[in-house]
Amino acid sequence: MTASHSTCNCVVLASGSAGRVLGCPDCGAIHLALPNLSLRLKLEELRELSALVGKAQRLLDDAQARLSKDRAAGLPLH
Numbered sequence: 001m002t003a004s005h006s007t008c009n010c011v012v013l014a015s016g017s018a019g020r021v022l023g024c025p026d027c028g029a030i031h032l033a034l035p036n037l038s039l040r041l042k043l044e045e046l047r048e049l050s051a052l053v054g055k056a057q058r059l060l061d062d063a064q065a066r067l068s069k070d071r072a073a074g075l076p077l078h
C-alpha cells in the first residue's frame, strides 16, 4: 500500500474554481481536492473518472442545446 497522504509531497497539477488536482511524485497518488470532497486516486482511476464525467457532461450539454433549440423554435417571431 502507498504512504498516507499526510506524508505525500504533492505538487499542484491543476487548479480552478472547482478545486485542485494534486499529484505525489513519490507514491503516484492523485489527490482530487474539491470544496467539500477529497478523493485519492490512482492515475488510471483519475483517467476513468475524467472520461466518465466528460461523457456525462457531453450528454448534458447536448440535451441542453437541443432543449434551447426546441424552445427557440417554439417561440413566436415577434
Ligand SMILES: [Zn+2]
Residues within 6 Å of the ligand: 002, 003, 004, 005, 007, 008, 009, 024, 025, 026, 027, 028, 029
Ligand atoms: Zn505520496
